[in-house]
Amino acid sequence: MRTPPLGVRLDEQETLTEIATYPPPPRREIFTDPGARIVWPAILTLPVAAQHQILVELRSRLACLEGTSTYETRVRHAITSLREVAELLEHSPSVEQYRLARANNARRGWPPDGNVRRWLGGSWNDCLREARLDSVAGGDVIVSQNGPAFSADEVIAAVRDCARDLGDIPTLSAYYAWARRPDVKARTSRRPSSQSPFDRNFGSYYKAIVAAGLVDGSATLPAQRSSLVRLASYHVSHEQIFEALREVAGAFGRSPRVRDYNEYREKLIRESSAAGQPRSLPSHSKIQKEFSVWDAALKAADLQPLGGRATRSYEGDRGRKGPMLPDEYVFSILREAYEELGNPFTVAAYKQWRITQRERDRAHKVFRRLPDYDVIYSRFGTWGEGVRRALAAEPAADAAEPTAATAADSARLACTRTRGLD
Structure with missing residues (x-):
């Protein structure tokens, strides 16, 4: 019995029995359907670019646009993408090969490998088996979405790779743009995509490029964090936030800035972990989610606001004082x-x-x-x-x-x- 191509949605009037009784095409013809035999010569008269565009649209339509439900659409889209990449490579793709093929064929609309694993479930080889493809070496390893904190060596390696690719000393914005490039994201090595790893390991981005040997200077390397430590509960009450802010304020003898709070929290995690009794404070992102403005959190904790942006109690002049260059x-x-x-x-x-x-x-x-x-x-x-x-x-x-x-x-x-x- 003939089966429809993968991803094709059957018309409500058609049944599997009717498909099985499709007659073979006439001699020297490609298609059984008379309409297809009429349309095909017209398609051949189009320029090659137009034919390719029709092919892309047909692939997209047959892959997922005609699904009967959201779940079915995603599963069909994931299986179709795996089979298309396998057809392109002429063998079952590994995770790295799939990422590289997806980066080099952005117009094909293939989903990220994380979505494929989530939609089909299980390991990478489980997904390949769902798509009726052969397993690959290492495909049974479950890939964790959140890895350990970036180490100083990883940060330095990323900065040096960026400088080598750009042929220049990268600024922070130039580094961000480099880290988001498809060819860089397809590489197997890890690299920071935000400023937090630079501040946590070196204190600032400038000290990171100094430590990488790109700029003359000195940089003090703080102790590295050995593992990810967070509060035991995902829910953090306002009172817990207020107690944390008061604790940090007591350590500094004044209302803490964001950098002060982050440095104290990292130091607390390192020292408590080394003592065998890990302890943490609410993260800055959690506090910002609850109060949006740092000074608002300080005021709610009965601490003196710092006079930052959007603080009404601040009466001084805002903005930079004088020109950047004297x-x-x-x-x-x-x-x-x-x-x-x-x-x-x-x-x-x-x-x-x-x-x-x-x-x-x-x-x-x-x-x-x-x-x-x-x-x-x-x-x-x-x-x-x-x-x-x-x-x-x-x-x-x-x-x-x-x-x-x-x-x-x-x-x-x-x-x-x-x-x-x-």
Whole structure:
């Protein structure tokens, strides 16, 4: 008896008996159905791209769009995806091979491997058996969705891989964009996708790239957390949150900031775990979910608010105090460029010097901000005025002229806190 293709929904008027009695196609014909024999020549006259688009739409329709229920649709979609990948590879795919094929064929609409395991149940080999495919080595291992906390070595390896792929010292935003790339996500190694692992292992992202050897400096490595520890109950009452905030406030002698709270909580987990009596506090994400604003949680716990954003009791000026780069630092960069370029000191010459100097800094592992033309124009009104004030502020002739090393050291100190590297 002939069976319909996988995923095809039978018309309500058709039965399995009728399908079994389908006559074979006439001699030298491909299809039994007269309508199909009429449509097929028209499809062949279309451009190849249009034929491919029709194929994609038919695959999608036959795979899952005509399911009779949500559960049936998902199961059918998972089985169809596994069989299509197996057809592409000419053998049963492993988890890594499935991920790579899915990343390279995004338009096919294959679900993530985690969804496949959840919809079909069991291990990867159980899913393959559901799709009538052969088992693969290691496919009977149940894959955990939540692994252990990222170690310092894993964080350093991820940062170095990012720098090697980008050919540059990555900022935090550049690292995020790299970590979300499909080809990077398809790799088997683990890598952080948020800032928490950097703060937990090194204190900040900047200290992480220092520890990775991408930037000169020093970074203190705190003790690593050995395991995931959380509160025994998923429900956390407001009183538990208030007690935790008061405990941390007592340890610091003041209302804690978010970083203070996280550092105290990590230290508590490490020390209590080492003592054999693990203990934890509500996480920052849990507190934020309950109160949305940190100062609101502090006020509810009868603690002094810090005056953060959206706190009504805060009466000071909001926002950054003054420019990010001091005028004297901008002047020192302009003087450094002028000493190297001389006259005519034009905007075009400065822009080219800025590009060249950034490459030199990277080669010497120096990370500093070189103001662009827009900064100079917006602060001093014109390019000429900015240059005039920079040269007028130059030290006296009898004073020692700053060397390139001195300028680089002062620039690095002035730009320790840069956007994305706090």
